[in-house]
Amino acid sequence: MIFGFSILFLLTAVVTVAGALAAALLKNLVHCALSLTVTFAGLALLYLELGAQFIGFAQILVYIGAVAILVVFAILLTRGAGVPEYRGYSSSWFFGLVIAAATFALLAWAVVKSLPASLVSATPAVSVQSIGTALMSSYVLPLEIVAVLLTVALIGAVIVAMPEGKASSEKGGPQ
């Protein structure tokens, strides 16, 4: 135990922070996306270390399996994978630093405030079944709203990607 943290936690934390830093500082966009994936994996490992199996695996499934793919697709379909010629630091870095520090302070205060005064020794065993029951009974409204949101996004994506019905059929001939 170093600094009161276990070695496993320290390793995972180092990997996560390194990935996040690399995602912010690397020049090649696809490399940044891949280091972001490493960050996601580190977060999933942290969840698993805390015993939250469901959310750890859901993190892998959703973030690495879908969000990372989405990010790389977005990069490739919009600007290609060329290496930018300019240096990555903007001229207004001081204000960026101030805003980042302020956000960090806010988040740190929220995290510290939410810790109970005395850490309970036994964490409640949250099984997948209890998550399912909770989703279906007390949290059913957020679940349905999220489902509606996803459906709207899906329909919107289909509409945006759909070819212009009449115009293409007149020009292109039978297809």
Place this chain on the structure above:
Amino acid sequence: MLGEGMLKGLAETAENFAGSFVSKERMTTVQYPEERIAPIENTRDFPFLIFDGTDPLAGLRCVACQICEKECPPKCIYITKSTDKKPDFVGKPQNYPTRFDIDISVCMSCQICVEVCPFEAIKMDTQFELSTTDRFGGLLLDRDQLSRSNEYYNEIHPTEAAEVDARLAEEKVKAEAKAKAAAEAAAAKAAAAAAAPPAVTAPPKEPIAKEPGA
């Protein structure tokens, strides 16, 4: 219904799979090189030179006219004409090639050399297992490697060889008839001249050496 065609296809391939263990004649492949599928008669791979009889040098039909060298599209034939002559199958003295090389790494088996040869001297062989470890010299076949007998030609391309032999025999008969007619005309002229002053007349032209068999 969706999936019907797929089930039919699955049944057919299952039949193929099971049948391959039961009947050997379903197989379209043979266990090369232990077994070989016989090639068809008109197979052609690389050219070879024909000689009549048993002596490759004396019976070589090629007279080094160099038409095939000029007509070959990738220019893979290299001929050197001889300075002396030897008699051909009708007895007429002809040149012969002292060097006749074909580079089979270049040859594209187009058969143009066979088509233009006026002496039926070059034909297409059926051998394809000519791999060698010597990349350049091993694939340059010289005259001795290219010479094969007429019997071999009859073996690999029977119908073609029969036709060529018939044509050559016919020409030989015509040439002999012509020679006989010329001999008789000369003899008649000699007799007429002998009735006149008894001058020494040149003997009638005769083929010096007859080609045994044709």
Place this chain on the structure above:
Amino acid sequence: MSFVAKLDQIFVLLQHWIAGFFPLWLQPLVMIVLGVIAIVAAFPGIFALTTVLERKGLGRIQNRLGPNRVGPLGILQPVADGIKSLTKEDIVPLSADAIVHFLAPLVLVVAVFLGFAVLPIGRNMVLVNLDAGLLFFFAIGASTELSIFMAGWSSRNKYSLLGAMRAVAQMISYEVPLLLSSVVVVMITGSLSTVKIVEAQSGFTGFLPHWYVFTPWGFAGFALFVVAALAETNRSPFDLPEGESELVAGYFTEYSGFKFALFFLGEYLGMFSIAGFAITLFLGGWGAPFSFLEFVPSWAWFFLKLLGAIAFFIWLRGTMPRLRQDQLMNFAWKFMLPMALLNLVVAGAWRFLGEGPLGGWVRWIICSLVLLTAYVLLGRVLMRNQNLGPRSYRYAD
């Protein structure tokens, strides 16, 4: 323990025996390491066998013999292939992204090996008994898409990139029916743990097993799962991303030597793990098909079923032509997704009909009819826009 039970548990007993040689504090680690060694030894061994079986099987389907020179009946062919792939020059294109190019096959193989951790190979023979085992497997399966993208992008080859894009699109589209068709099993069993799912299928009625595939919703779910699994692992007829006649080799065009062998290994191992999951979810895992055959060890049943699944995949590969990209997508979104959703409803109906007065064979008929009708109607809708007839060419006539 009787002899049959000992044979059934022989690997577990072996594991405990070897761990007994180590001090007590080291024993859990040794047990896990032995399990990992078993997986790493067994499944690549099956991979080697599968390459030979596939080539010979495909050969005989195509009226020819497969490889039969190396070893008796060509059994040692994978040894020759392994030596070849190890001794080939490893060519990395000059403009390729070296780090990502190197990491892509590693990520694939690691992700695929991780998927074997929750597969119950026999009674008490699962490496990790996770409460959310199924979710773990699908999460890991989603990570393989990332490695395919990495491979395609880092090669700096437009054909590789195209193949990678197609592969990722295909895998993402087919993940939805894959997950939905496995959710049916979770619904009925009430647990995400693979061990509990297999145990729920281990009973017998008379001598017939309680496998989920013998129920209407289970059969539909199994069919959907198998088709989606074929598409997930880029296996024929869904092998457009790696079709040799289309894109050279797709996303692994620029890989040679051992990295290619690793991709190959990863693909086949992915096929095994997904086939293993289909067996676990629908075909009763390590359970025997008839109650009088229970003397055969459970791990033997699992591997027999796995071999059967592999043989079926090879059979499909030799039979079907390749699906085009748009046909693939249509099939996934317009046919498989509605069928999977309907299957969920039917499974729920099955469960609640079973408790009411309409139990017994009535619920069989109702559920089967609903599924069959939906299949026929959706099939008609899917085939509606096909003009399948002799083509007419504008200029050639």
